[in-house]
Amino acid sequence: MKIEVNNLTKKYKDTIALNNVSFTLGEPKIYGLLGRNGAGKTTFMDILSGNILASEGKILIDGENPFDNQRLTEQICLIKEGNNFKKDLKVKNVLKIYSFFYPTWDQELADELVVEYNLNLNAKVKTLSKGMESSLGIIVGLASKAPITIFDEPYIGLDAAARKKFYEILLEEYETEKRTIVFSTHLIDEVSLMFEEVLILQEGSLVLQEEADLLRDNTCAVSGPIKDVEEFIRNKEIIEKKQLAGTMTAYIYGNMQEASLHGLTAEGIPIQELMIYLTERKKGA
């Protein structure tokens, strides 16, 4: 489904959570939506899933506004970091409700995941640990098979092994059937290899939208004697530079081979670091 975001602004009294943001998510991909605390990620995901209205501008999904639009909302599944489900419901009833709501629901997958995550179908949501409640969210998100599935930091309390399992199943499912997955997380290093496209928000504005492979290929950290690095980066777009004991490391848009040809050390920049530098730079700009 095509998602078009046009001049989207969301204001909460004095706070501008989203400031005139425009971009398009054209095809089913795994999108990483990144940004510091308060950057506007959750606000964007809430508008995308039709939960709240924008103050100005619009989101169109295949040409339609998702707000109050059941034809669209049954194709969108948003799993947040907590409080996704009514506390008094039993696990089995949560799953039943979602199975009625989503036409694409995969009961077989839901059953498998309940076993995988060792959830008790008769337990009430309020008796689940934080990690178990997150597992239930993940099960609903995956089994919904919603053409637009949004995970907003979905794994609070989930241990590393359970998160790994989640990533594996997500990728397996995605490989068998592509859908648009919007994934927002602060554990960027852990998941960044899954992302096919990365969007970075900074204080309500979009500072980057790029294919993850291009980002990896076209950015690098170049190190060497200060004079040589200065010379090399003279006409390049610099993301950040640091000096230490006669050497300089510059984070730039450029490829590693070129830097190596100049006798400099070059290595890739993890997406997490890139996000930090890009949002720092924007702040100071």
Ligand SMILES: Nc1ncnc2c1ncn2[C@@H]1O[C@H](COP(=O)(O)OP(=O)(O)OP(=O)(O)O)[C@@H](O)[C@H]1O
């Ligand atoms: N219901 C609300 N009422 C008032 N202000 C809000 C509301 N929801 C969000 N905000 C403000 O809007 C801004 C963006 O918040 P948002 O939750 O979208 O950021 P985020 O990128 O998801 O942050 P985090 O990574 O910490 O979850 C913040 O300044 C926040 O305080």
